[in-house]
Amino acid sequence: MDFALSNEQRSWQMTARKFAEEEIKPISLALDEAPDAHGTFDWDIVEKGSKLGLRTLAVPKEFGGEGTDYVTQAIVMAELARGDSAISKTFSQNWKWSHLIAQACNAEQKERFLRPFVADHRFLLGKGITEPSAGSDNRMPPKDDPKAGLKLRAERRGDEWILNGEKCFIANAPVGKLFFIDARTDPNAPLRQGTTMFLVPYDTPGFRIGKVFNKSGWRFYRNGEMIFENARVPHANVVGHVNNSDMKTEAAGDRTGGDIFGDLELAANALGVCDDACEAAMKYARTAKQGGRPLFDQQAVQLKINRMNMLTEALRSLVMRIAWEHDRKIHSANAGLAMNFSTDVIQEVTELNLEIHGGAEGMAGRHAEKLTRDAFIWSHLAGDSVQRLKVAGRLARMAAH
Amino acid sequence: MDFALSNEQRSWQMTARKFAEEEIKPISLALDEAPDAHGTFDWDIVEKGSKLGLRTLAVPKEFGGEGTDYVTQAIVMAELARGDSAISKTFSQNWKWSHLIAQACNAEQKERFLRPFVADHRFLLGKGITEPSAGSDNRMPPKDDPKAGLKLRAERRGDEWILNGEKCFIANAPVGKLFFIDARTDPNAPLRQGTTMFLVPYDTPGFRIGKVFNKSGWRFYRNGEMIFENARVPHANVVGHVNNSDMKTEAAGDRTGGDIFGDLELAANALGVCDDACEAAMKYARTAKQGGRPLFDQQAVQLKINRMNMLTEALRSLVMRIAWEHDRKIHSANAGLAMNFSTDVIQEVTELNLEIHGGAEGMAGRHAEKLTRDAFIWSHLAGDSVQRLKVAGRLARMAAH
Amino acid sequence: MYSLSLSPEQHEFRDTVRAFVDGEVNPVALNAARLDLGDRNPPLEVLRSASRVGLRSLALPEELGGAGADALTCCIVTEELAAGDAGVAAVLGETAALARALFAAMSPQQRERFLPAFLEDDDCHLALADREPGADKALGIDYHRPVPQARALDATAVRSRDEWIVNGAWERVGNAGLARLFAVLARTDDGPALFLVPQGAPGLTVTEDPEPRWYHGSRGTVTLKDSRIPLDNRLPAGAATRGGEVPWPLAVNLGIGRAAYEAAVDYAKLRVQGGRPIVEHQAIGTKLADAAIRLEAARALIWRAAFAADRPDAVADASLPDLPHAAMAQAFAAEAIYRAVKDSAECFGAMGVMRDMPLQKYVNDARICLYGEGGTADLKLRIAEAVASYRRTPSMLAAE
């Protein structure tokens, strides 16, 4: 049992902390408050972070990336999120799909896509799954409705596939250069047997970005529609096998990469936001006064600060444990539980922080308010019923063994 | 970062698990349901556990104990509590005061008390602080009322101290052979400057046990009044210095022993109860039927099981982390936070388990009901406002540095 | 016209019962032996005194000799009683509600045979046996779907000359251990019917439910083995069984909560720690404020459910939404009150868990309200069906 970080892990932590404090935090609030969805993004911060290795943190060293372990990734996500949750997610989103490339792409694809990704500081990755009428059906395909789930069609024509349809609510869509796209290649088969994954560069003919969404929180993190009108994708861009998109099936082997990373990612990001909130709350409680004495002198405030820290430390312990489990390739339901837990924790902690800041004006109050909006994003990504039911199913399967 | 247990830790875990399953669990429910407070105790289980080393787990090896680290102690407490929370506490209560002996007693006292303690399988330890009108005042002495706190008087007469007064709600009182007793030796000084700690054997003249309390939960764990009527304690039994009882002041050095252990103890014990509840809930949900199908098929049940496991794994992660921090002598507020958290978790988890068992008859239902009664004990030991405010104060002091 | 003012009669009932509880219930209920989990039998002497004050026949119409209290008044009275002793309140609540339902449903001849004895005998409690073992009333897996098939009654009443021969078993029968008159539900050739079975009838057996008790008052399993019942003991068809759905069990819960809360407020004003009464500490004050809010919200919903039972026209004219008010009140109150009681007990420190002191009993009593009868999960599914405008057809309801 050893909770200490290695020197390398600590070094990455310090790099990320410095970057968050000196570069991210100063611009976070202004970007968040931009009047429209386009003003919320900033390529400079992406480039600066990329130069520190934060964009390519999860790319294997042989391809020029940083090749860090999951513990490092968890720590860095949390540190970046302490500066701005959405900026942290914009970086880690690339790690998520770097893991997928490393795991699921063939050697030729890796050469063709990882190299340029590593070389270009503005190269961002994305993946399109959700469609207007297929959200949770993609995550938990109903047994009694084989046609449920995504509808985007891909039909083979010679060496190309022709894609038609729409994706919706796709992260990084408006800024990404390369996307994984799940498309239905056998419309008569159930989702998991009739779907193929394609690599689709942003400049693919027939492919364009539709509406760009304006969100109430995580505003830096771009999100948009994808429209495919006879988009032509070479057969060489098929990931894995035709009609076998799902990298989450047991056959895919390593369950801790790719999408399972997403569970850790949301939990670690939430941890950083909670650290930010705890720090802000303590600072405000010790400096702001009421009735001539620091807010902190009041029991009601102390109880809130206790609860914020209590939940945050519980989350930290769980996040670090699952990161370690990922590195050890230990299979458990813990990553999913951590993701669910992070929803409850980030929301309660940011809400308590806002309550402590009740009536605070200026930066402190605006910052507290922003955190609650960012935290609300977890409701549909990490803590909704479907995400909780999925994890319960995993627990039951483990209990049955 | 490494969450794996050492071979020795794993070995203790297995010993405790086997003992809990084979010896504790079979008697737990019947003892809990004994009609009066005296029928709830069982010396056999104490002896059996003692022979395995579970009573002397925290005694240094040079005194014949097991000399385990805190991680081991946390694991063993949790495993025992999985069988019965109060039986686990009856064992670990001895570790708590073993730590205190090792840390605070002089060499002569260690010889005189640790040796017989180790030798006698029925030798239990206790400590008396609380009095009828002094509970939280002992834990958080009010600055503006120096006379607040315990009232039991000790006056020096030659080589003896004469003790007069009462202690109330003292664990192990009716079964212990040796007690640490805090007594006021300077009635005009504030609590921390006017109190002395004494070692008081059970057969001290003028000392007797009063009422034995009958509790709604943790029934195995005996609790009683102590009455001192001109009780005569030799001066050689003074622990540390006169008017300097409090081993928790910073001057006492190692902050992770003695009473701080109590925070870890309650958190680790709660973890075991949660494990028990999670297991019971999953088992019941997968076997009991409603409308012809297993309860687990219902989303409402799945969400409860998810939540139970989520909270339990968060607690486990935090408990293991603070045990490790204790071994490394790392100072933080985390042990207190873990203790507070364990209150919320054990109560919600056992209540969800009871809810899943709604209407269950026989053993399963009685067991689920018992766990909620045991869990309620945390309300006044680990999760009351005073315990939370204390930890908040520690957080603020850390933030000030 | 919207008004939360109580009528003079309601004020008087409340004051009378409060005085009765102070004078006759509390001295028994707050006795250390009675507080102990080991003894939960309703004290018979207290029940008799309550009967003499008219509480046993509280809801019986005035023209039949009762006090004719409506559902709201029953809730007010039950809360007061339960603040003293939940068991006493539960026995009286069940008898009072059943008296209204059963005597109103009886034929004049039946009334002549059974009513005088009921009115005269302070020990005459009533019980309704209508739940058969294995008759699962939970929606559960059938949420928002028709219940697969109707379940026939196992209990039978077969006519033999001038008698009915009744066979059957019923579980979770309130007042089982005390009742002098049972109404039992059994299948006949022409459909289900209720039969009046007096205590002592041949073939009648009553067994109290095992520990831990998930009920207040008295409850048990009732069996009839070849019991011969006079022909006239069959209640007329269409008899409403429960007293217009008087939500008195919710008021029991409320009384428990109030007792715990009031004890905590009193203690918090007395107990000095940190140099002043603990109620002057924000942490304790906020806890008590939360408890007060929860109890007031619970009372508001419970009284609303009672009013909805008394005045169905208020739903019809859209003064109240068309939702299952009693289920909503129960789901809310059970959780809110349990939390209020736990918080109240916490104010007492270690005294809150000692079995010779009241707080652990309140916690136990509130836990019974929350987790008895399968908890609140199924209530919420019923509410969800109403929210989703999913209406069960009469045959679906009958099948339950």
Next chain:
Amino acid sequence: MYSLSLSPEQHEFRDTVRAFVDGEVNPVALNAARLDLGDRNPPLEVLRSASRVGLRSLALPEELGGAGADALTCCIVTEELAAGDAGVAAVLGETAALARALFAAMSPQQRERFLPAFLEDDDCHLALADREPGADKALGIDYHRPVPQARALDATAVRSRDEWIVNGAWERVGNAGLARLFAVLARTDDGPALFLVPQGAPGLTVTEDPEPRWYHGSRGTVTLKDSRIPLDNRLPAGAATRGGEVPWPLAVNLGIGRAAYEAAVDYAKLRVQGGRPIVEHQAIGTKLADAAIRLEAARALIWRAAFAADRPDAVADASLPDLPHAAMAQAFAAEAIYRAVKDSAECFGAMGVMRDMPLQKYVNDARICLYGEGGTADLKLRIAEAVASYRRTPSMLAAE
């Protein structure tokens, strides 16, 4: 007599306002641009229409030309308006409540000067400026202790011949950006007094509060610099300032909650996932049931607070407990509704956070109700003082 039935007038008000919201508010409120956090200014055209329906003068006594609605009716109307647009509801609620208080307090001469303009001008809103910067109304550290010392008003009104010269600054003034008539609180030689200041008075400046907006409708800081006000503009002493404490802000909160909940129910019936509408899944059904319960409990407490304001005798005769009903309703409702709204938004998945769709606005609006004005912590301390029977003396209250 306890009754939850609404009067025919209340039914009519509710139906009328509901139709008004459907026809005139929703088309504006549900517009993507208005849903966006970036635009929260109350739509003037809608306010004018509402005024023409009589909602601006709702609480003004009938003899003065208003609708004479009581506090409960105001809450019913405000809930309906807020279910359409919280900003519209807040502006009208404030004006209506102030109209009742101010015009009733005026001398006949003042009424003659100000009432016709108020009645005729659909844009005439009212504002009360009585909170000075730094005047901390929180109990906070002074819980259960006397407030250390009385704080004098900074604002002054000095008489100079036939005029008052008023100087002062007031913050968090509701309706500040819209009001045509202000009542401002200032110190005079003979104590504090209210002065009527029309929009456009010399030396009057209004500044809207900065983002993020912790209010609904309009709010800002008002300053007067050497403003000369006619002598007769001083309101008579003892004028009740707030409209009998009409708890309309609580009804704004309730309307927001209902809008979110109803949107979620509708969507859950339409959206198919897992092979059936999501409302048929237990997880969603239970979530909506919880939201329904919370909203009903909130409404029960809010209406109770309104009734307590309308009928203080109900507290005097112990039909209602002597507790701060409005504070309890606010503390409960703010938390309960915020949770209900968050749960409702969650049913929409990613759509619940998009700024051109309604759910994120409801979450934001409910958050304002929960965290604006310092949150619920201080309300709970006030409730705790009442629970502890700690009564602030009039001088202590005046000092706040």
